[in-house]
Amino acid sequence: MNNREEALKILEDSSIGTMASVRDGKPHSRYMMFFNDGFTIYTETSKKSEKVDEIKKNTHTHIIIGYEGKGFGDEYLEIEGTVSISDDESLKEKVWHEQMKYWFSGPEDPDLIILKVSPNSLRIMNKKGEGPKEITL
DSSP: HHHHHHHHHHHHHHEEEEEEEETEEEEEEEEEEEEETEEEEEEEEEEEEEHHHHHHHHEEEEEEEEOOOOOOOOEEEEEEEEEEEEEEEHHHHHHOGGGGGGGGSSTTTTTTEEEEEEEEEEEEETTTTTOOEEEEO
């Protein structure tokens, strides 16, 4: 498996990671649930969330996803990207899943918006002690 295939496998096998935005000039991270379409990454949030205000001021993000908690050698991805905010109904339908029902009534919920992350750089990290592997996008 080449590096691109490994990175895609990590994205497809992992749904929870951390997403950082910038608040008052400092990093602010939180756990999020992610979905991918190739290397494009999506996550849902409320229009009223702090992260939306933060992203409107600074569209840069850093995501860590894939660590399984087993210890040394757990590979994961570090992703630097740019975030856009969407309330497109077809995109809401595309990323909707049942776990979201705890926060939203359905994909038609007016409070639901989708954050689309377009990666600028992506690295596979911690693969059994190997150095970072840059993924060409």
